[in-house]
């Protein structure tokens with residue numbers, strides 16, 4: 001019985017696992033993504049989520065450049081989860097550049113946002 005339950009949970013997790021972190025989207029806040037996205041993968045997500053209407057990697061647009069975001073958080077171990085929360089909830093984060101809409105107005109999943117946040121946190 002116990003074994004069966006464990007099997008079921010593992011199978012259920014595998015079934016809804018995302019390409020990015022292997023966990024069902026939205027179930028965990030402080031997801032540590034095992035493999036950080038490549039720049040190309042990050043840009044694809046940013047394009048699909050239309051983040052690029054307001055952001056670039058290396059320069060400011062309507063919002064801060066993502067590299068300066070990574071630099072600002074430095075080696076804070078909570079950087080990725082803080083950034084992910086900011087993207088999900090929108091708002092202002094001390095850049096004095098205006099207000100970011102929730103999820104940037106996109107329909108990116110939590111797992112996709114976590115993956116992007118993890119990538120941004122590695123930029124220097």
Ligand code: HEC
Nearest residue numbers: 049051054063086092093094095096097098099100103104
């Ligand atoms: C309509 C414009 C707009 C869109 C679209 C947008 N952002 Fe933003 N974003 C902003 C602004 C403005 C800020 C800075 C807010 C401030 O002044 O503190 C910001 C800030 C950020 C930050 C910095 C957070 C921090 O903790 O300092 C990140 C990371 C970010 N955005 C990621 C994204 C991602 C990922 C997307 C796409 C899903 C996105 N943004 C879409 C306008 C936008």
